[in-house]
Amino acid sequence: MEDNYFRELKKQAYFFFKTNIKMARLALTDVTPAQLLTEEATSGNPWPPDSPTMREITRATFEVDDFFRIVEILHKRFDWGHSVRKLSGRVIKLLEDQEFLQQERIKARNLNRGIHGFGNLNRRSFPFPDSRPVRLNYNKHLHSASNDRKMAIDEKEEETRKNAKGKLKENGENMEIDHPFSPIKHHRLSQSLLQNNGHSSPPPLQN
Secondary structure (H helix, E strand, O other), rough: OOHHHHHHHHHHHHHHHHHHHOOOOOOHHOHHHHHHHHHOOOOOOOOOOOHHHHHHHHHHHHOOOHHHHHHHHHHHHOOHHHHHHHHHHHHHHHOOOOHHHHHHHHHHHHHHHHOOOOOOOOOOOOOOOHHHHHHHHHHHHHHHHHHHHHHHHHHHHHHHHHHHHHHHHHHHHHHHHHHOOOOHHHHHHHHHHHHHHHHOOOOOOOO
16 A cells, blocks of 8 residues: 555656756756657657657647747657567566566556456446335336226226117117117018018010
């Protein structure tokens, strides 16, 4: 815990002094912001410079004075093999120095433990302990309400059907005959048509 605290304190102090040194150089010397950005981009850091830094350097190259200053810094400090040599030396040190290897493993393990994201969450875990029971109770309540509503509709339809049957019984056969799909009415209509066809004579032949 103390090692992490001192490491963070050293990092903050480094950035603080670095920022103050940049401000002092801008105020007391003839250096330009484009030069400072170019020096930072070619400082030998194994990580490449960020996009805003490269964008500012690119814009500064359209100015004649800044262009020559940037080119001069590139000729002095730019070295393609510097980062490769630095990484190679680090790999050799990891292979030869067991204590350094153990320290780097501990740092990497602590870094992995400190990173928390959506990918580390268990699918069956819930951010709140009562979220799953509440959701289940809510779904159960919706299902019960839907069943009650369906039963009420079925009871209403059954009551309407019983009332209709009661009216048919009260009015007798006339109600069934007046119905367009009544079998009695269909039978009587068929008999009437047959009788009319039996009594009617065939039409005379025309010459």
